[in-house]
Amino acid sequence: MTLPKIIATIAGGFIFPFLIRLCWGALVDKLGPIGGWIAAGFIVGTTWTLNHGVGLIYQSGAAWIDMAWAAFIGLFVASALSGDDVGKGLGTVVNAILGGLLGGFILYCLYV
């Protein structure tokens, strides 16, 4: 990866969890669950146009690295820094990996 691609990819990884952490909860607090619909469109949809639509996150290999990796890591770090229990959270990470393996395998069955 060249330096410009590295800088672009780091920026893409920064922007997504930053927007989610600062805006999603506030939208739901103010608007209720419909705030989650607005967040899905205007945080996730809009950030997708940047990170994957025009490709700010550069793909170095053939295995897709989604901006979801950034949301997972950035939000987990932010939560840990705000004092939430990392050990208990890791149990949920294990479930996420198991769910991801299951989902990835089912999609393998779709596309193979």
Place this chain on the structure above:
Amino acid sequence: MKNIGSIIGFAIAGIFVMSVWGAFAEAYGIFGGWFAGLAIISIMWFMNHFLELVANEGAFVDMAAGIAVTGTMRDVFLNGAQAGIDSLPTLAFVAIGAVIAGVTAVAIEKMWAERDAAVSKGEDVSM
């Protein structure tokens, strides 16, 4: 049941995002991709986080974790381990950006909390 529900929630979110999203983008271009975010993430967030199908004690694990692993593993299953190894640089730089974002966002929340505390203190004085 908590763990099974969580695994199902992560898997379903991953399956939708890593199949239907791309189909929307292929059919309708960048607007298809934007709309896929609205159509998929809205209801997946409602089920997984608002209704809490994903049981999450301790530090917050977004359903994005399941989506991320699904997307990467889909291609590792399809293209082999080398595909995953070739993608590690992107994953590493995305992770660096994400960690900086988490640290920065918490610092900004702290600044906002201090700002709001100062404002409410000001109101108390005026009362």
